[in-house]
Amino acid sequence: MKKVKYNIQSATLIILLIFIGITSCSDDFVDVASEDENSEDFFNSEEDYQSALIGAYDLLQSTYINVMLGEIASDNTLAGGESATDVPGIQEIDDMMHTPVNQQLRDIWSWMYAGVNRANYIMEFKDKIDFPGKEEVIGQTRFLRAYYYFELVKWFGDVPLAIDKRILFGEETEIDRVSKEQVYTLIEQDLLFAANNLPATQAEIGRITQGAARALLGKVYLYQDKFTEAADVLDLVIEGPYDLVTDYNSIFEQEGENNIESVFEIQYSDEEGAGFGCLQCSEGNVAVGFNGIRNYSGPLFDSGFSFNVPTQEAFDAFEDGDIRRDVAILDIDAWAAAQGATFSTGFEHTGYYNRKYIARQGDLNTGDANLTNPNNYRAIRFADVLLMAAEAHNRKPASNDTQAQLYLNRVRTRAQLPDVTATGSTLTDAILQERRVELVGEGHRFFDLVRTGRAAQEITGFSIGKHEVFPIPLIEIQLAGNRWQQNPGY
Numbered sequence: 001m002k003k004v005k006y007n008i009q010s011a012t013l014i015i016l017l018i019f020i021g022i023t024s025c026s027d028d029f030v031d032v033a034s035e036d037e038n039s040e041d042f043f044n045s046e047e048d049y050q051s052a053l054i055g056a057y058d059l060l061q062s063t064y065i066n067v068m069l070g071e072i073a074s075d076n077t078l079a080g081g082e083s084a085t086d087v088p089g090i091q092e093i094d095d096m097m098h099t100p101v102n103q104q105l106r107d108i109w110s111w112m113y114a115g116v117n118r119a120n121y122i123m124e125f126k127d128k129i130d131f132p133g134k135e136e137v138i139g140q141t142r143f144l145r146a147y148y149y150f151e152l153v154k155w156f157g158d159v160p161l162a163i164d165k166r167i168l169f170g171e172e173t174e175i176d177r178v179s180k181e182q183v184y185t186l187i188e189q190d191l192l193f194a195a196n197n198l199p200a201t202q203a204e205i206g207r208i209t210q211g212a213a214r215a216l217l218g219k220v221y222l223y224q225d226k227f228t229e230a231a232d233v234l235d236l237v238i239e240g241p242y243d244l245v246t247d248y249n250s251i252f253e254q255e256g257e258n259n260i261e262s263v264f265e266i267q268y269s270d271e272e273g274a275g276f277g278c279l280q281c282s283e284g285n286v287a288v289g290f291n292g293i294r295n296y297s298g299p300l301f302d303s304g305f306s307f308n309v310p311t312q313e314a315f316d317a318f319e320d321g322d323i324r325r326d327v328a329i330l331d332i333d334a335w336a337a338a339q340g341a342t343f344s345t346g347f348e349h350t351g352y353y354n355r356k357y358i359a360r361q362g363d364l365n366t367g368d369a370n371l372t373n374p375n376n377y378r379a380i381r382f383a384d385v386l387l388m389a390a391e392a393h394n395r396k397p398a399s400n401d402t403q404a405q406l407y408l409n410r411v412r413t414r415a416q417l418p419d420v421t422a423t424g425s426t427l428t429d430a431i432l433q434e435r436r437v438e439l440v441g442e443g444h445r446f447f448d449l450v451r452t453g454r455a456a457q458e459i460t461g462f463s464i465g466k467h468e469v470f471p472i473p474l475i476e477i478q479l480a481g482n483r484w485q486q487n488p489g490y
Helices: 011-020 046-072 088-094 103-124 134-156 180-197 210-223 227-238 276-281 286-291 312-316 332-339 382-395 401-414 424-439 445-451 474-479
Strands: 077-080 262-266 307-310 329-331 352-354 377-381
Touching (some): 046 286, 210 445, 286 307, 312 329, 382 401
Antiparallel strands (some): 077 307, 262 377
16 A cells, blocks of 8 residues: 655646645744635646645644654653753743743644645635545545644643634734634534545555544543543444554554554654654654664664653552563663763653654654654554443443453553453543553653643642643744733743
């Protein structure tokens, strides 16, 4: 099967992106459009729609920063890096001292809105022509819009909402933030449409499927405490065609990409280099280089910048005999002693690395090895779906703890752990603990703690009523003519 490539290679698409002013290096909330906004010379063929769709996929690759910070903001990892001043925005988020002037938060805001705008560009002209398979193109588009908006709601709460229309230059002074409930309504509508119009499997690897749409919808329901709805839709995902892979160790290796456990996977490649002036331009997974072992020399792994280092608490969260621990977290001191490897210690060195997403020797790489690593991000794994469904069944009004136990114990059996027989709130605690150890290093921990009301007791410096969301970047408020109120506490 072919693998869908997000990188922009065709001349047609390059012309398109210049035309609508949405470049991968866009640095603002809005994208500057040309004076001719009717797109008379585009969306005249299926190829045009497919090219625009690939442009909408492309911003998925910039979510590497969302994943890193979803761990660093939690109790799972520390910022790390070279020193206390290495990428200050990351250090601030780790310490819960972030402000509206934070480059990494602005990156998330502007890159996710660039993704929304690319999806909305297609939706703006969705009725221009008809062709066989058009509903599937629109289904993928609406999934992508939902994905980007979901990230925005998770990080910032109430956000400006544009539907089926790009936010053009100058319009930022006229658009208001809306409640997150309104944004969730659109997200749900988009994902329901996608689930009803996408196939169960795709011939081209990396394309969005019906299962991906249903899984993300279940997650969106879970974040709103709509547990019955979440259980119903996640049950459909569990019916197939997914399953847990037998060898947990294989999941995060190159040969484990796009396997039967992968419900939705963000594709990366090594085909183009990038620089630190435009990290979102990289076609590779930038987080892999950032997570890597500092000045490493030895077998299997490659060097990196020693950010996002797991805490002792995260390492100790695994039960005795859990085979996942040494796959998820690399004990660098034990590894170096056994393998004769050497390394340097960076800031906040804990002795641990996020083994799931650090560079391996032999990864094909044609650019900067720290910026173009081809390691895909497993955005939604089947194990995640099982644990979300377990939580939904356990927490819905008419709870079904038997079903919740069944799903939870499928995950635990692979980890070679005994079954859980608890019920009620004790089962809830067990499911959330299982999410931590199964998904450590994958960017979910901070948001799991927030949505379940446990962040203040687990994250040092977390203030209730403030840190559930992050500040709107100050410059975006200024660009909007100061019409948006800042999030409370910032």
